[in-house]
Amino acid sequence: xxxxxxxxxxxxxxxAIGKESEYSIEQIVERLxxxxxxxPTAFNSQTSxxxxxxxxxxxxxxxxxxxxxxxxxxxDMWDYMSPVIVGAKEGLGTVLxxxxxxxxxxxxxxxxxxxxxxQNNSANAQYATWLALAEMNxxxxxxxxxxxxxxxxxxxxxxxxxxxxxxxxxxxxxxxxIVQPAAEKEVIAGEEKxxxxx
Ligand SMILES: Cc1cc2nc3c(=O)[nH]c(=O)nc-3n(C[C@H](O)[C@H](O)[C@H](O)COP(=O)(O)O)c2cc1C
Numbered sequence: 001x002x003x004x005x006x007x008x009x010x011x012x013x014x015x016a017i018g019k020e021s022e023y024s025i026e027q028i029v030e031r032l033x034x035x036x037x038x039x040p041t042a043f044n045s046q047t048s049x050x051x052x053x054x055x056x057x058x059x060x061x062x063x064x065x066x067x068x069x070x071x072x073x074x075x076d077m078w079d080y081m082s083p084v085i086v087g088a089k090e091g092l093g094t095v096l097x098x099x100x101x102x103x104x105x106x107x108x109x110x111x112x113x114x115x116x117x118x119q120n121n122s123a124n125a126q127y128a129t130w131l132a133l134a135e136m137n138x139x140x141x142x143x144x145x146x147x148x149x150x151x152x153x154x155x156x157x158x159x160x161x162x163x164x165x166x167x168x169x170x171x172x173x174x175x176x177x178i179v180q181p182a183a184e185k186e187v188i189a190g191e192e193k194x195x196x197x198x
Contacts, residue, residue: 007135012185014139015084017091017176023136025054025093032095035132039124042117047103048125049167054093057161061096062089062174064156065145084143091176092138095129096157097122098167101149122170133175139182140175147171 021028029052041047053061066085073081088094104118126142133140146153147169154169 002135007131011130011134012139012182013141014178014180014182015087015141016178016180017087017139017174018179019090019092020177021092021136021138023138025052028052028093028133028136028138031132031136032129035128036125039121039128041121041124042109043107045103045107045117045121047099047107047118047121049098049100050125050129051096051098051161051163052093053096053161058091058093058174059089060160061094061157062086064160068146068156084141085145088141088143088172088174090179091140091174093176094172094174095140096169097126097129097171097173098163098169100164100166101168102164102166119170126171126173129173133173137178138175139178140173143172143174144170145172 023031032050032052036048036050039048062085065088066082069081069085070078099118099122104114107114107117109117130140130142146157148154149168157163157169158165158167
């Protein structure tokens with residue numbers, strides 16, 4: 001069994017991903033389901049909905065993103081982002097993170113607080129998923145293509161996979177075997193980020 005701290009350290013943004021894995025896609029999904037049951041949510045509202053795409057569904061999703069983003073991004077951004085989109089298709093699959101707006105509306109909160117809790121619920125689901133993938137020796141990255149429920153930017157995704165209208169897309173994690181590990185990253189001093197006051 002891996003130590004928690006090692007899993008935390010091993011989780012990095014991995015963009016070069018492949019299809020090798022000691023786990024089947026069904027085993028990966030089963031692990032993600034188990035993990036989601038233990039993710040904290042405001043008022044135990046459990047508003048997050050994950051959709052795992054693999055095979056043809058994964059390819060169709062990234063082809064859609066490619067087509068949309070090609071027309072939306074500036075040339076500079078396209079040069080930067082298109083390898084991410086192309087690379088995502090090479091992996092084992094993608095976890096799409098939605099928040100179910102009907103479930104979000106049942107939280108006994110309003111306005112800014114509801115929005116904050118919705119985003120926090122999703123962030124907890126995202127990080128737990130990313131760690132679970134790392135624990136299974138899988139790499140992934142966190143992406144935010146086509147987000148914007150109010151503007152209808154995510155509606156084509158709901159239509160493509162026949163998902164409920166109340167599903168608001170928040171993020172994506174394309175994942176797979178680690179073809180190229182992440183480079184060292186700059187880390188600011190721990191004392192600056194975590195203070196001890198006695
Ligand atoms: C809220 C949030 C948004 C992020 N958005 C993106 C993104 O849109 N595209 C991307 O490639 N990485 C994204 N990342 C990943 C960060 O860039 C990355 O975690 C950070 O640079 C540290 O690198 P590491 O993940 O390898 O530790 C995001 C991370 C967070 C927490």
